[in-house]
Amino acid sequence: MEQLDELELLMEKSFWEEAELPAELFQKKAVASFPRTVLSRGMDNRYLxxxxxxxxxxxGNCEKHLVITASQSLENKELCILRNDWCSVPVEPGDIIHLEGDCTSDTWIIDKDFGYLILYPDILISGTSIASSIRCMRRAVLSxxxxxxxxxxxxMLIGTVLHEVFQKAINNSFAPEKLQELAFQTIQEIRHLKEMYRLNLSQDEIKQEVEDYLPSFCKWAGDFMHKNASTDFPQMQLSLPSDSSKDNSTCNIEVVKSMDIEESIWSPRFGLKGKIDVTVGVKIHRGCKTKYKIMPLELKTGKESNSxxxxxxxxxxxxxxxxxxxxPEAGLLLYLKTGQMYPVPANHLDKRELLKLRNQMAFSLFHRISKSATRQKTQLASLPQIIEEEKTCKYCSQMGNCALYSRAVEQQMDGSSVPIVMLPKIxxxxxxxxxxHLEYFSLWCLMLTLESQSKDNKKNHQNIWLMPASEMEKSGSCIGHLIRTEHVKTICDGQYLHNFQRKHGAIPVTNLLAGDRVIVSGEERSLFALSRGYVKEINTTTVTCLLDRNLSVLPESILFRLDQEEKSCDIETPLGNLSKLMENTFVSKKLRDLIIDFREPQFTSYLSSVLPHDAKDTVACILKGLNKPxxxxxxxxxxxxxYTLVVGMPGTGKTTTICTLVRILYACGFSVLLTSYTHSAVDNILLKLAKFKIGFLRLGQTQKVHPAIQQFTEQEICRSKSIKSLALLEELYNSQVPAPEQVEKGGVSNITEAKVIVFLTSIFIKAGCSPSDIGIIAPYRQQLKIINDLLAHSSIGMVEVNTVDKYQGRDKSIVLVSFVRSNKDGTVGELLKDWRRLNVAITRAxxxxxxLGCVPSLxxxxxxxxxxxxxxxEKLIIDLPSREHGNLCHILGDFQRE
Structure with missing residues (x-):
């Protein structure tokens, strides 16, 4: 307790005072908060x-002087002098820093022309995040x-597909027919089909948009790859930092070879991480001189801005x-839309300013918790200041979270300030x-942040570079000294099967199990986080892993280490859910009413209103085996x-109750999502359900699923059915009638409902009804347009198709109403909330x-x-049988042919 009290005192003082503190307290803080290897073995030039x-x-200029040490005993002190703009780095006593530059007589000098200081180098920040902080640091921290x-x-989906097509082409060919083939293959990959399904996009429209880029791919390859004479290459302006001032900046760049794709690099030296789109070998031709460099090539699919x-x-x-x-001294920036490529020199000034931005961001991420002015209350810290640029804020993806944090957290603090121009927007x-609601957000944001900064969660991935594999093996969370054996097998969609063996001896005793997430690194210091994936099998001689990168491109002599990827510190999902709970949507409002405002759950009065007539006998049969509770x-x-909460003590039959409940809901035609904290809890129920021939789709990683259930996993079913089209994926995910709404610029529509409406109309006409006696009503103009187009295509005329308002005071012998709305997020439109419109619609016949509509949505x-x-x-609702809409469309085709 005494040590904890002293550490608390230290933290209190480090927040509010700049005085030099007792060395023994620093030592205790260093030992408690940072691994010993930071100071004793350490990364290069790492200091406390x-x-x-x-x-x-x-x-007369201001300087910031830091007394630093790399000694565990806090002896052998050195001095670091920060000059010019480096004085703005928010470094505090007790911080860990990394220094780049030269040290003379135990003194480091970091100024505008030489050297870098990296604050909290174990916080790795992506290059994308740092680049986005240039316009708004607050947005970057929120992201x-x-x-x-x-x-x-x-x-984002189109950008991902285009990146992959280019990356495949640079290792194959940029011939037009090859590009078409690669584009087609990429769009068929199951992970992209899932994203299309989620975003309600068609395969054809994605394919068309991707194909629009392919001529630019060919142009780029023609301009920069495999030319015979350097004069054939476009002239570019590039001066490398190592070039002589006499050298002409005009040059030709030849891309000779693709060295790597999506190269993953973690750098605790610079506090950075990232994946380089393409790493290329290039020749820089300048007159009669040629330089060879290995450079990063960054791909952009948006507007060519060279921003x-x-x-x-x-x-x-x-x-x-x-x-x-x-x-490399420079990199390359390629805009895939135009095929235009820009060389980007990496001079000291640019790197210096970007690393300073990185330090500011690391400071904000590290200091998420502060003390109130009275030092009595732990609270969330303020974020970087809100900028005064309404145009930038208007299109910012974090605008909602920015305003929410300002109102719920920052405006509750003493002395908080918000730009007046932004108050109306907030x-x-x-x-x-x-x-x-604001208090709820503030409380749980604070709780989650405190949890993430607890001692157990603070490690993140630091041990990969701070602790040797031999030390980490003692905890059972790492296996080191591994070599790759056998050939790497490509499984599917960027998954590669690797086999590893210990270079000498057997695999040590470990906590790693099949299904565990792992990070694969090289044992030498520069090869951190080469790949990530899962353990597929493990025994005393071999570890088999399914990884996201093919490591066979690396030299065979490399020794690898597998580190278990800890998920305890992951607060991204709950924080994301907390943010969504505060959104201005129907579903979020309902959840706030129930969770925050404690509205009691509502129940229907009569079972007959929810229990389909044809399911009553089945349900009664299922209920026979249950007791009264x-x-x-x-x-x-x-x-x-x-919602309903069912509470039961151990052994009271909760698993049996849940299994029976799923059977009843299934018999009633409901779609059921079954979830639990553990894989085994879900699988225990599914094993019972399988005996009753209940169809289900098991989500999650196959490696974590019970062997008897693996045949029902999403991955196995997709593989066995060879799903390569959106239609097949929709059939898998939506075994009932798939009729999702489409929301486009033209409005809301539902193509499946439109087809069924036209089918029914054709049936009535074939049975002898006059087209002029039939009326079709829909609340949205886009739906009316689609129905009219389908009627015209089917050569059906004289049928009136109109909105509810246009039918006011008029009637028809037969009226068909398409309600259109069908979604999973509870989104509602104003048109269907109006009971007067509903009254008009149902009284025109x-x-x-x-x-015609989706009952759960309506x-x-x-x-x-x-x-x-x-x-x-009254038993007047009829459910279309599974996939029956497809049969209706075939029948409609037969009518058209007749």
Whole structure:
């Protein structure tokens, strides 16, 4: 307890005072907070800061003097002098720093012309994040904090596909027919099909957009690859830092070879990490002289801007490259849309400014917790200041989180300041939230941050470079001294099967099990995090891993280490969920009502309103094997509109109850998501369900799944069915009638509903009904357009297709209504909330009224919920059988041919 009290005192003082503190307290902080290897064995030029002071030099300029040591005993002190803009680095006593430059007489001098200081070098920040901080540091910090709240977009998917096509082509061929083949293969990969499915995009439209880029790929290859004479290459302006001032900057660049694809580099030397799109060998032809360099090639799919952010990313990748090879001194920036490539020199000034930005960002990420002015309360720290650029903020992906953090956290602090021009925007973004919601966000953001900074979670991946494999093996979380054996097998979609054996002796006793996530590194210091993946099999002689990179390109002599990837410190998912809970959406509002405002869950009064008539006998049969409390639990779940909590002591039959509940919900036609804290808990229930022939899809990593269940995993089913199209994937994910809505610039539509509407219309006409006696109603103009197009294609005329409002005061013998809305996130439109419009829609039919829609989605609209409850109680709701929409479309084709 005494040591903890002293450490708390130290932390208190380091927050608020700049005075030199007792060396023994620093020693305790160093030992408690950082691994001993930082100071005793250490990375090159890594130091503990003992004291910080600001002084004026002889010229009257301010300098920051740091008393530093690399000695565990805190002896052998050295001096680091920060000059010019380096004085702004927010370094404090007790911090760990890394220094680049020269040390003379135990004195380091870091100024505008020489040397770098890296603050908290064990915090690795991506080049993308640092480049984005140029315009707004706050946005960059928020993006690192709320990573999972950034939604994937169509542009991101297309960018990923284009990157992969280019990367495959540079190792194959840029011939037009080969590019077409590679594009087709890439779009068929299951991970891209999943993303298309999630974003509601068609394979054809993605393929078309990707193909628009391919001529530029050919142009680039023609300009920069494999020419005979250097004069054939486009002239470019590039001056390398090592060039003589007399050298002409005009040159020709020839890309000779692709050295690596998506090269993963972690650099605790510079506090950076990143994946380089393509690492290329280039020849720089300048007159009669030729230089050979290995450079990073950064690919961009957006607008050709040659912006400071894009160029900065390339400069940072040159720093990363220095971890593996000689300083490239420059990198290349290629815009795939135009095939235009720019050389980017990496001079000292650019690297200096970017590393200073990196230090500011690391400081904000490290100091997420602060003390209140009275030192009585632990609280979240302020983020970097909000910028006063409305245009930049308007299109910022973190605008919601920025405003939320400002209102919930920063505006509650004493002395907080927000730019006046941004106050209306902050109010607009958060006006849907109550004070209780803001307090909830602040509390749980603080709790999660404290958890992430606890002693057990603070390690992150630091032990990979701070602790030798022999030391880490003692904890059972690492296996070192491994060599790669056998050929690497390509499994699918960027998954490579590797076999490793101990160079000498057997595999040591370890905690690693099949299914565990691992990071593969080289034992030599520059080869950190070469690849990531899973342990597939492990025994006393061999470890088999499924990795995301093919390591066969590395020399056979390399010794590898496998480190278990710790997930205990991962707060990205809960923080992302906390952010989504505060969004201004229907689902988020409902969850806030239940979770924060404690609204009691609602229940339907009558079981008949939710239990389909044709399922009653099946449900009754299933219930026979249950006791009274279990049957009561079943009934409560079926009546629930929000949630039901079922509590039971160990051995009271909870697993049996859940299994039975799933069977009943399945019999009632519901879609069921079963989840638990552990894989085994889910599999125990699925093993029971399999005996009853209940169909299910097991999500998650196959390696973690029970062997008897593995045949039902997403990965195995996709492989066995050879899923290479979006249609096959939709069939897998949506075995019922797949009728999702589409939201495009033209509005909301539902193509499946439109096809069914046209099919039914053709049936009535074939049965003798006059087209003029049939009316079709839809609430959205885009849906009307699609239905009209389908009717015209089917040669059906004289059928009136209109909105609800246009049918006011008019009627038809037969009316078909397409409700359109069908989504999983509870998004509702204003049109279907209006009970007057609903009244008009259902009272226009003289003889026959047909309503077509998705019942779960429409139940989100109070007026429709009452109507659907009534229809269900009268047994007037008909569910289309699984995949029946496909048969309807075939029948519709037969009608068209007749």
């Amino acid at each position: 800061v003992l004291a910080v002071s600001t002084v004026q030099n002889k010229e 690192e904090t709320f990573r999972s709240s950034d939604p994937a977009t169509r542009q 400071i952010e894009h160029r900065s990313q390339v400069v940072l990748y040159t720093l990363l490259s220095q971890e593996r090879r000689a300083d 109010e607009e973004e958060t006006q849907h939230l109550k004070q209780t 279990q049957r009561q639990a079943m009934k409560k779940v079926l009546l629930s509109k929000d 003289k003889h026959k009224l047909i309503l 139940n989100c609209y109070p007026p429709l919920e009452k109507l659907l409850n009534h229809l269900n109680s």
